[in-house]
Amino acid sequence: MSRLFEEFRQYLTKMQQYDHVTNLLYWDMRTKAPKLGQAAHIEALTHFSAESFALSTSGELGEMLDKLAEPGEYDALDDTWKFIVGRMKRDFDRNRRIPADVYEAFVRAQAESGTAWEEAKRSSDFSIYAPHLKKMIDMRREITGYTDPGKELYDAMLDEFEEGMDSATIDRLFQDLKQELIPLVQKIAAKNQPEDPRFHVYSDPDAQKKVQWMLLDYIGFRRDAGAVDETEHPFTTSFSSKDVRVTNHYYEHDPLSAIFSAIHEGGHGIFDQNVNPDYDKTVAGSCNYMGIHESQSRFYENILGRNKNFWLPIYDRLGELLPQFREISLDDFYREINHVKNSYIRIEADELTYCFHIILRYEMEQAIFRGQVPVEELPALWNQKMKEYLQITPENDSQGILQDVHWSDASFGYFPSYLLGSIYDGMFLDTIEQELGSVDELLAAGKISEITKWLNEKIHRYGNTRKPKEVIQAVCGREVSAEPLIRHFKKKYGELYGLMD
Amino acid sequence: MSRLFEEFRQYLTKMQQYDHVTNLLYWDMRTKAPKLGQAAHIEALTHFSAESFALSTSGELGEMLDKLAEPGEYDALDDTWKFIVGRMKRDFDRNRRIPADVYEAFVRAQAESGTAWEEAKRSSDFSIYAPHLKKMIDMRREITGYTDPGKELYDAMLDEFEEGMDSATIDRLFQDLKQELIPLVQKIAAKNQPEDPRFHVYSDPDAQKKVQWMLLDYIGFRRDAGAVDETEHPFTTSFSSKDVRVTNHYYEHDPLSAIFSAIHEGGHGIFDQNVNPDYDKTVAGSCNYMGIHESQSRFYENILGRNKNFWLPIYDRLGELLPQFREISLDDFYREINHVKNSYIRIEADELTYCFHIILRYEMEQAIFRGQVPVEELPALWNQKMKEYLQITPENDSQGILQDVHWSDASFGYFPSYLLGSIYDGMFLDTIEQELGSVDELLAAGKISEITKWLNEKIHRYGNTRKPKEVIQAVCGREVSAEPLIRHFKKKYGELYGLMD
Structure with missing residues (x-):
């Protein structure tokens, strides 16, 4: 040396x-x-x-x-x-x-x-x-x-958060999504699934914390290199692979919020805990590509956590900790956690309409930096786009343009990462099924650790050393495409809402 | 300027x-x-x-x-x-x-x-x-x-933790205590109070945390300038009067431990929150005299918290949070929280035998630095002194010389502060009763805030700017003496154990 x-x-x-x-x-x-x-x-x-x-x-x-x-x-x-x-x-x-x-x-x-x-x-x-x-x-x-x-x-801003990504690629991906999802969501809306008040009874925050640890343990978040705390807006932070911390917020009348935040942040956490420890405390460590990072939190939250089979081995345990779930069948639970409805708040949106929340923000950012739309006109533009994509109008700006923290610290270009993450997830799901077999079956058999191990080896360990497009190429052997995600959505929601031809 | x-x-x-x-x-x-x-x-x-x-x-x-x-x-x-x-x-x-x-x-x-x-x-x-x-x-x-x-x-080491204190003064004070307390504890031991298993049933740690906040709110610890967290060995830390944090440890079968730690650390916390904010972030701020600081935590814990009248206004609330206390009368509770018995662990000791735990450590420190006793001989010396003062012999060194953290970071000279704190408390109690009237009556009437206010004004606000002997002189108008504490002990424990002549 x-x-x-x-x-x-x-x-x-x-x-x-x-x-x-x-x-x-x-x-x-x-x-x-x-x-x-x-x-x-x-x-x-x-x-x-x-x-x-x-x-x-x-x-x-x-x-x-x-x-x-x-x-x-x-x-x-x-x-x-x-x-x-x-x-x-x-x-x-x-x-x-x-x-x-x-x-x-x-x-x-x-x-x-x-x-x-x-x-x-x-x-x-x-x-x-x-x-x-x-x-x-x-x-x-x-x-x-x-x-x-x-x-x-x-x-340049997009590149900051997802290196190698550019608006030409994102335009193509988001265009494909819009084309397929707008009619899908319209068909679902026509089915008009009613609200189920059983999911909004009082849930002791302390019991919700226990559920969080049950879920973190189950998906493989390590306690000796991890911690949990409470916050207003959940996030994950990593000091190194040896000290990774997730947060949560416990709403007394909305336990599903903390449950899916727990799985989401747990996904980020598992990523950070499994980066090659040789990279600790260097720029090779914790992954700075937000789309790739988000793909892992969203894989756990949506691809795994919103799959009925994820819950099969642990649904009784959930009922032990939060008694209201004893009275709710797993089928009803599964419908609720995939309840598609147009709503104001991004972080509370279902997996499908979430896409429009991101597309809206992406277009807003282009309006700010390319269209030179002045700040005073942004709230109206926001509401106009909400109307266009989700057919609803926020009652006030807290429900609208003020809802997210990201622009307040100048993280422009960050939002598209969330949807890129989901797009990658469709591709990862395809590849896992090719290599490990049916994810439904693995989950039903309580073998989630095999999936975690696959993600550890294929993605997590590389930390920051592979750029997003390199990860996709290395793991999936092809270029990034929205087609697998769209196919996944059509199958899943087609079955859920009886839309099959 | x-x-x-x-x-x-x-x-x-x-x-x-x-x-x-x-x-x-x-x-x-x-x-x-x-x-x-x-x-x-x-x-x-x-x-x-x-x-x-x-x-x-x-x-x-x-x-x-x-x-x-x-x-x-x-x-x-x-x-x-x-x-x-x-x-x-x-x-x-x-x-x-x-x-x-x-x-x-x-x-x-x-x-x-x-x-x-x-x-x-x-x-x-x-x-x-x-x-x-x-x-x-x-x-x-x-x-x-x-x-x-x-x-x-x-x-020089004593001076580090309690400026102006020297071993001549401490020798005198501790000698007075020994002379009076050894026979007192012997009389109490002869009464042989039995163990009460009702205080060791399962207590949900989450409920214990709620009890802690109930107590902190009650004694006047401010939430907007304070925080709470869990730890192995409870402590308090202060960033300034605006950010003071207390910790606790919740034993599932010993709720009294967390209850009195909550009050103890809360006492430290109230001190730090009420230092003159002009002193924030300077050496005039948070008080570095450990005896004075400890006098405040121990005043809340022992003088107030172990007084039956402290509990009168809130005993029902305790029972709401920890149901086992609904079945226990306040009289029985009062006896238990003042149960005198010779035991191994300082931080679990009652208020009376606690004195001997400190005297033992003080003599050990003198043996180390004045007697030049080698490290290998310290465990045996410890056990010998335990036998002398408490008539018991630790089964192992974890119960003996290894129990405290202080020497591990070279805080030699710290231990005497704890007992000095209690000695000061006897004097403060006298003075408060002269100036505000009966503490029993104030507590019974739920007027603990008047006591807190008195301590704020007489002691806390000065932070580090008055040395211990100056505090005592300014507040009590006399030199430090163990007599008021001894008098308090004799009265309280005489009544509790039926020792009155």
Whole structure:
């Protein structure tokens, strides 16, 4: 090992400490810090983010990376370290172009924007949020101008969250979905499935927590490398493969919400726990491709969790913990967890209409960055698109444009990842069935661990080292396509709603 | 405001960020981080403790403090800032004498020693812990040699945790206690109160958590500036008066443990929440005098919480949350929470025999640092003293010398604070009764908030700015004495056990 390489590793170790504590500060703000303690956390976050940014853009790091990229040094590295050096060099070149004061102002403005968004959402008053949203749009535009000069703005943003994805590909995929799903959802709507009040009786939050652990244990989330806490909007965070944390929110009259959040975040968590531990604390570790990450949470939540056979081995256990389910047949339960209905809130939407929630946001982002639609006009545009895709109109902006956190921290380009994740899932499902046999049968036999093992080996272990299109090619042997997902939807919902020809 | 002062405040703000994250790392390690995630936290702790130490001993800080201590600058400061500058100057002068590498090695060794202690305690194997304990003794000796040259070693350690206290004073106080309590406990032992199995039926930990919040709300712990979490060994931590966190441990067959831990830690928490907010994030803030701090947790736990009248207004609520208490009369409950019996574990001991647990540890520490008793002989010495004071012999070292965490991080001189806290409490009780009237009557009338308010105004708000002997003098108008506590014990336990002449 060269002396240069040793110095580089020490530098990485130091850098990692800053990421570690900023991650911890975020986690704690959202799970534990009391209301009056938030401000001090934001101060600390701002401080350590700036320190971290300084370390990641220092001349010292730049020199080391330049030297490590020279043939003599580079050829001596193993594949993992080749990836790390290459990725860090690219990020360094992009980030060093952002002026430090711009970055620090951005971090602070993100935090302030988050607070304004929360207040705006609570009071359903878009005007509180509008100036912050405008600032986020402008700052994101400015920063992307530094990091990706010459690149089309919105494509650069998409690339940030799902590298190698571009709007041409996404347009094609989403177009295919729209064409097939709009008539499917219309046929289902005609069936008019009634509401079932049995799913909204009081459910003790403590019992819901026990259900969550039962589900996490069942799908294979490891306790010795994992933790659970409560939050307003569920998320997963990972310090390394050895410390992965999921969160949940327990509604007293909607236990299905926490149940499917548990499986969803558990899917993210299983991914992070099973990345090759050699990648821990480097850019090779926890996967930064949001579509790929989301494909795993959604695979557990939708492909597995909303399959009737998933519940066969554990439905009695659910009834032991939440007694109302003892009175509900598994068939009724299965219908309810796949109840298709047009609704306002993305994160509460069923698997099918969810697609339209994403397509709407994708088109909104294009309107912002390509159409130059001014911030004041966005709520009306939102409502117009809701009407177009879901035939409903939000009663207020909390139910509409204010519902999601993502734009409040300038994560423009993130939303499409969710739907890309589902599209990938259709392809993974096909491939698993080819390689392991019927998923229905595996689930019914309580052999979910075989599926988890397959996902671990084919996807999770690679962490960040394979880009999305590479993952799809390596795992499925073909290009990304929405056809398997559409086929899956047509079969599943055709059976559920008696739509078969 | 002078430019120097402005620079000094900015420097403090920066320093504070490091304390903030090390505090958060400690909190998270003990409440949430999974087993496999501990090592990364220790790494981060070591890194940021070293950075913090470097900032607190830098030449830049030393120069600022020297200049601020000059009459022209010093006289312009208000009382709070005079205290802060004086205290920081003193700490700076002490700490700068510790070589940075010695300090960093100490932080790392503390963490390793903690891990070894946990393992030794689990397997009841003192030999695992012995080399670490020896290292802690040696390192503490070395560091105290730097910080307090020329001062008697053990007195310097006592001073660290309870400034202005020395072993001459403590000897006198503990001697008075021994003289009166040994015969008192012997008389009680002769009464031979039987065990009551009704206090050891299954208690749902979730219900115990609800009891904890009921108690915290009742005694005045503020939710908007507070949080609760679960841990192995309960503790309280404070980021500022705006973010104070208590922990608890819920034993399924011993709900009284969590109930009194809740009140105890709640007492610490109320103290920290009510320090003058102007002192936040400075050395004037959260009180570092452990005897004074402990006096508040023990006042709530023992003087208030083990008084029958404390429970009068809320005993029905306890029964609603933990049904077994509906079947137990308040009189029986009162007897049980004051059940005096000789036992092995300090933190489970009753209020009376607790005194002997501390006296034993105080004498052990003197044996270590004054008697030079070697580490290998400490378990036998411990057991010998248990026999002497409590007439029982631990079956193994987990029940004996391995039970407490304190020595594992070199907190020698800490233990006496607990008993000093109780001694102060006797004096505070006297003074409150003189100023507010009967505590029994206040509690019976549900007016505990009047007592909390008195403690807030007389003690809590001053935070760190008054030393222990100054607090006692200011609040009670006399020197510290064990007489009020002894009188309180004799009255209370005399009535409880029918010992009145």
